[in-house]
Amino acid sequence: MRRILKSIWYVLTLRCEEADRIRSLAQSGTTTRIERFGAWSHALVCRGCWIARNQTEKLEALIDDMRGKEPLTDASRGRGLSPEGRARLKRALDAAAQQDEK
Amino acid sequence: MRAERWLREYGDTLFAYAFRRLGDADEAEDAVQETLIAALRAADGFRGESTEKTWLIGILRHKVIDVIRNRRVTPVRVEAVDGDRSASFKDGFWKNRPIKWPALPEDGMRRRELQAALNRAIDELPPTMRTAFCLKEIDGIASKEICKVMSISPTNFWTLLHRARLRLRESLTDEWFEKGQD
Structure with missing residues (x-):
């Protein structure tokens, strides 16, 4: 009985920040059933959390698109190899190839 | 060659x-x-x-x-990576209520632009948070292994991932859904 009351109290007093954390980690296996129920029922009565839940679902869909795919190269933002780095790598590869030939 | x-x-x-x-x-x-x-x-x-x-x-x-x-092992503290609390909340409640995102674009080019915006947002995450996020969410490496190689507790790891998602939602809201679409 005490456990049930404690669970009801948890659901009723859950705050947005904690509810958002639980929703965000729902797939991680680190949240309990009562926590997930609390976050779900909190979203029913809290407009901000309802919208956040919707955002989380859409973000998951976007992340799903990226999974297992090769990264985007954005050389314009300085994320490509520098000319010096490229030259250094070329030298290292030549040296490795020569070593292997011996 | x-x-x-x-x-x-x-x-x-x-x-x-x-x-x-x-x-x-x-x-x-x-x-x-x-x-x-x-x-x-x-x-x-x-x-x-x-x-x-x-x-x-x-x-x-x-x-x-x-x-x-x-790398030399230095224990990761979430507070050191992301400050004491997320900027989105005050006393556990939303500081500013999130805005509703419209449906995601189905069209190839718009979708790719949105993916690029997400990529930029990922690049702007703090380094430790970005590493944890990429290894788990993009590369699909098991959380146990990530905790081991990053010398991070499971609790801190999951908190980092949650904070990363929260930041990505905020970035996409600011950069794409509020103003960056046109």
């Missing part, structure tokens, strides 16, 4: 992959170098079941994990 062609064709992509996870250009270059040398030595074993690029990235993934594992 095969390795030179790999460097020419895939060098930037490999570097971008490593840099995003390591946050350090020298370490990223070293990881790419070790990858290409390892690939050169294992080239005869490449059976063409995937593209060359995918094969090289598979090797690089292991090299990146090795670099992270060999």
Whole structure:
């Protein structure tokens, strides 16, 4: 009985920040059933959390698109190899190839 | 020479992959170098079941994990990575109520632009948070292994991932859904 009351109290007093954390980690296996129920029922009565839940679902869909795919190269933002780095790598590869030939 | 062609064709992509996870250009270059040398030595074993690029990235993934594992161990504290609390909340409640996102674009080009915005948002995450996020969410590495190589407790790891998602939602709201669509 005490456990049930404690669970009801948890659901009723859950705050947005904690509810958002639980929703965000729902797939991680680190949240309990009562926590997930609390976050779900909190979203029913809290407009901000309802919208956040919707955002989380859409973000998951976007992340799903990226999974297992090769990264985007954005050389314009300085994320490509520098000319010096490229030259250094070329030298290292030549040296490795020569070593292997011996 | 095969390795030179790999460097020419895939060098930037490999570097971008490593840099995003390591946050350090020298370490990223070293990881790419070790990858290409390892690939050169294992080239005869490449059976063409995937593209060359995918094969090289598979090797690089292991090299990146090795670099992270060999870093000097300093315990990761979420507060040190992301401040005491997220800026979105005050006393546990929303400081500013989130805005509703419209349906995600189905159209190829718009969707790709949105993916690019997400990529930029990922690049702007604090380095430790970005590493944890990329290894788990993009590369699909088991959380136990990530905690081990990053020397991070499971609680801190999951908190980092939650904070990362929260930041990504905020960035996409600001950069795409509020103003960046046109």
